[in-house]
Amino acid sequence: MTTAASNKTRSRAIANAGSFIRTRLFCDWRTSLVSLLLIALFLWLFPGLLDWLVLSAQWRPTDAASCEAVTGACWAFIAEKWSVILFGVYPREELWRPILGSLLVISCLTCLAWRRWPARPSIVGLTITFILFASLLDGRPLALEQVETVRWHGLSVVLFLGVFSLILALPMGIALAIARHEGPPLLAGMATSYIEFIRGVPLVTVLFFGIFILPLLLPSGWSYDPLLATLAALTFFHAAYFAEDVRGGLQSIARGQHDAAKALGLPYLARVRLVVLPQALSVAIPSMTNTIIGGFKDTSLVAIVGIFDLLATTRMAYSDPTWQKHAIEGFVFVGLLYALTCLLVSRHAQTMERHVARYLSARDKN
Amino acid sequence: MEGSAGKVGMPRFTHSLAFRRAALQASAAAALLLFGWFLLQNLSANLSSEGIAIDFGFLSQESGFDVNESLLPYTASDSYGDALVVGLVNTLHLTVVCIVLSTVIGLAIGFARRSGHWLVNRSALVYVETMRNLPKLLILLAVYVLLVRELPMVRDAWSFYDLAYLSNRGFQVPVLSFPGSAPDAAYAVLAALWALPLLLAVLGRFYPSLPGIRLSMRLTALAAACALLVLLIGYLDAGIEAPRFEGFNFVGGAAVSIPFLALAIALSIYHGGQIGEVVRGGIQSVPDGQTEAGYSLGLRWPQIAWLIVLPQALRTIIPPLTNQYLNLMKNTSIGLAVGYSDLVSVMNTSVNQTFRPVELMLLTMAIYLAIGLSVSALLNLYNRAVQFKEN
Numbered sequence: 001m002t003t004a005a006s007n008k009t010r011s012r013a014i015a016n017a018g019s020f021i022r023t024r025l026f027c028d029w030r031t032s033l034v035s036l037l038l039i040a041l042f043l044w045l046f047p048g049l050l051d052w053l054v055l056s057a058q059w060r061p062t063d064a065a066s067c068e069a070v071t072g073a074c075w076a077f078i079a080e081k082w083s084v085i086l087f088g089v090y091p092r093e094e095l096w097r098p099i100l101g102s103l104l105v106i107s108c109l110t111c112l113a114w115r116r117w118p119a120r121p122s123i124v125g126l127t128i129t130f131i132l133f134a135s136l137l138d139g140r141p142l143a144l145e146q147v148e149t150v151r152w153h154g155l156s157v158v159l160f161l162g163v164f165s166l167i168l169a170l171p172m173g174i175a176l177a178i179a180r181h182e183g184p185p186l187l188a189g190m191a192t193s194y195i196e197f198i199r200g201v202p203l204v205t206v207l208f209f210g211i212f213i214l215p216l217l218l219p220s221g222w223s224y225d226p227l228l229a230t231l232a233a234l235t236f237f238h239a240a241y242f243a244e245d246v247r248g249g250l251q252s253i254a255r256g257q258h259d260a261a262k263a264l265g266l267p268y269l270a271r272v273r274l275v276v277l278p279q280a281l282s283v284a285i286p287s288m289t290n291t292i293i294g295g296f297k298d299t300s301l302v303a304i305v306g307i308f309d310l311l312a313t314t315r316m317a318y319s320d321p322t323w324q325k326h327a328i329e330g331f332v333f334v335g336l337l338y339a340l341t342c343l344l345v346s347r348h349a350q351t352m353e354r355h356v357a358r359y360l361s362a363r364d365k366n
Numbered sequence: 367m368e369g370s371a372g373k374v375g376m377p378r379f380t381h382s383l384a385f386r387r388a389a390l391q392a393s394a395a396a397a398l399l400l401f402g403w404f405l406l407q408n409l410s411a412n413l414s415s416e417g418i419a420i421d422f423g424f425l426s427q428e429s430g431f432d433v434n435e436s437l438l439p440y441t442a443s444d445s446y447g448d449a450l451v452v453g454l455v456n457t458l459h460l461t462v463v464c465i466v467l468s469t470v471i472g473l474a475i476g477f478a479r480r481s482g483h484w485l486v487n488r489s490a491l492v493y494v495e496t497m498r499n500l501p502k503l504l505i506l507l508a509v510y511v512l513l514v515r516e517l518p519m520v521r522d523a524w525s526f527y528d529l530a531y532l533s534n535r536g537f538q539v540p541v542l543s544f545p546g547s548a549p550d551a552a553y554a555v556l557a558a559l560w561a562l563p564l565l566l567a568v569l570g571r572f573y574p575s576l577p578g579i580r581l582s583m584r585l586t587a588l589a590a591a592c593a594l595l596v597l598l599i600g601y602l603d604a605g606i607e608a609p610r611f612e613g614f615n616f617v618g619g620a621a622v623s624i625p626f627l628a629l630a631i632a633l634s635i636y637h638g639g640q641i642g643e644v645v646r647g648g649i650q651s652v653p654d655g656q657t658e659a660g661y662s663l664g665l666r667w668p669q670i671a672w673l674i675v676l677p678q679a680l681r682t683i684i685p686p687l688t689n690q691y692l693n694l695m696k697n698t699s700i701g702l703a704v705g706y707s708d709l710v711s712v713m714n715t716s717v718n719q720t721f722r723p724v725e726l727m728l729l730t731m732a733i734y735l736a737i738g739l740s741v742s743a744l745l746n747l748y749n750r751a752v753q754f755k756e757n
Contacts, residue, residue, distance in 0.1 A: 024483075025484060025485060031483055034485070034486060035485055038485050038489065184387040184388075184390060185391070186394065187390065187391055187394050190394065190395075197735065200734060200735040200738040200739065201696070201731045201734045201738075202710070202734060203696070203699075204699040204702065204710050205699065205710060205727065205730055205731055208710070208713075208714065208717075208727065209731075212723035212727060213724060215412075216408070216409050216412045216413065216723070216724065217405045217408050217409055217412075219408050219411075220408070297501040297502070298502075300501040300503045301503055303703065304700065304703050311501070311503055311504055311507060315507070325515075327507075327511045328511060328512065331508040334504060335500050335504055335508075338500055339499040339500060342498070342499035343495075346499075
């Protein structure tokens with residue numbers, strides 16, 4: 001009975017695949033030609049790639065010498081150097097701290113993405129996570145041995161800078177957008193010139209500003225930390241981009257929304273918080289997703305000003321003379337990490353977009 | 367009694383919207399001024415404790431460092447100002463090359479994404495998603511490592527018909543050489559003579575309504591430009607100077623360095639994906655009826671794409687494309703990671719040598735801003751030219 005059913009589904013699947021191939025790939029001679037050319041290209045490209053990545057690769061965690069024998073990738077490099085790639089030169093015996101901290105941040109973000117949370121608990125949760133993460137890595141607040149920020153490397157830096165600069169930049173971006181969109185002329189002018197200035201210069205120069213100029217702008221007694229300066233530079237940079245996304249959302253909101261809220265007697269801040277922003281931010285989801293993904297990827301540029309992010313630690317790992325030939329394996333590994341993260345973010349954004357669209361269509365029906 | 371009536375009846379001045387706006391602006395301006403004063407105060411205190419003052423005079427001092435590659439003549443005995451100009455020219459050179467390459471890739475990807483062919487469509491989607499989800503610096507470093515590692519040594523360089531050679535020292539390409547020593551003014555006049563008909567030919571593409579610029583006219587102009595070019599080469603007795611391998615390295619011709627090659631490849635494929643999405647958006651904005659109308663007029667697909675879809679899509683494409691080009695220009699600053707001497711790289715070296723971060727950062731940011739603003743102004747003009755003419 002079951003075999004008959006599965007046979008039936010299988011034969012249907014084969015029939016479907018057959019009709020798919022006939023109608024979509026070989027329906028006329030021109031389409032067939034293009035299909036054949038592309039298939040030839042893939043046949044030329046993929047076997048070599050597959051062979052290098054999987055079939056001829058060294059999967060067992062051994063030493064570099066045994067990788068000489070294989071023609072494919074040497075994944076033993078990752079097995080040997082994963083701690084260097086992920087956490088750089090953070091002290092070996094304290095490695096549990098960045099691991100725990102990173103897991104904490106990732107689980108907090110996953111948790112926040114899983115269900116929709118009200119604003120206040122999310123802010124409290126993020127703040128606690130940030131403080132815990134920084135204390136775990138630094139050590140002093142938890143009465144552990146101190147590890148200076150210059151030894152925070154790899155994943156910990158990417159999470160510290162990438163995640164928290166984006167989180168800190170969002171409220172600043174919203175404030176800038178509101179100032180530019182509906183502020184009095186002087187305020188709007190200030191916000192506009194800030195946004196246009198930041199959007200006109202490369203991120204690398206803003207990062208250099210944080211490294212070269214920021215220490216000169218602080219009072220001489222203040223301590224200066226390159227990692228914190230980079231966090232500030234990234235925050236100020238992303239805020240300008242968020243501001244433009246949010247402004248796009250604000251522009252899409254009908255004037256009547258403001259007036260209706262005013263007629264209900266809501267004061268200005270409540271109007272913005274309860275009526276305008278929820279709608280503006282929903283509209284701005286797609287462009288904000290682009291900013292978030294772009295900003296997270298661009299965290300890697302901190303490697304240029306001497307902060308050890310994942311790319312710099314990968315460089316560190318393959319500059320070890322015994323593993324010098326295996327840089328590409330390291331890049332594939334880090335690239336997969338980045339691609340996975342960005343894919344998850346864009347998936348989540350799509351879910352949110354659908355949710356908003358459903359909500360909006362339900363509202364319009366009533 | 368009267369006082370309370372006044373309170374209820376007349377809104378207090380301090381509650382009026384005008385007052386609130388004025389107060390808000392005044393306090394924001396005051397806060398900004400105070401903050402700026404605080405920063406400047408710190409800056410001058412810090413600088414004077416180091417014993418230096420803001421002064422752009424150092425730009426004319428001898429730099430003492432060499433840049434890896436330069437389109438302009440430059441040696442270590444030239445000034446910091448010269449070094450910055452060399453860096454700027456390198457940045458612009460790379461930007462122009464990347465803009466051309468990434469636009470070609472972007473157009474191909476954009477049309478492929480709208481193709482009815484399943485396989486073409488999906489391959490383009492995979493390409494776009496890959497570029498969307500990988501950092502550009504990672505792509506650059508991977509391309510750079512691959513080039514350095516996989517290209518042969520100079521001795522075994524890959525030869526392209528004995529004209530160009532590719533090795534791990536760079537791409538050696540042939541150049542036009544002029545053995546005759548004509549004065550610079552003659553070159554300028556000849557170049558202008560050649561550029562004029564070419565300009566006429568290009569102008570007609572965008573302003574077909576200008577008097578006299580018809581298709582026949584444009585074709586004639588193009589032919590004249592080609593003929594002039596041939597004459598020019600013949601007159602100057604120009605030859606093609608191919609690179610030759612002598613001793614331990616190549617002599618003659620011109621070299622495209624490995625950092626430049628890596629940057630051009632990485633930034634072009636990265637931005638090609640992004641521009642592809644822009645182009646797809648533009649094509650999507652052209653109603654299907656336009657394509658169907660084209661088919662029913664008996665046009666073929668390339669004609670429809672070039673004559674009907676693309677000109678209309680340009681209206682939607684131009685603004686985001688401007689952004690992409692500006693992003694590309696800004697992204698060339700990652701060249702520092704592979705040792706390409708762009709503006710930021712020269713700035714970085716100069717800061718380390720002179721300890722004049724304030725002046726150099728101001729100068730660099732101002733240059734980027736100036737280029738960005740002028741490019742967007744130019745593209746706005748062009749944008750106005752391709753918009754719907756309604757009158």
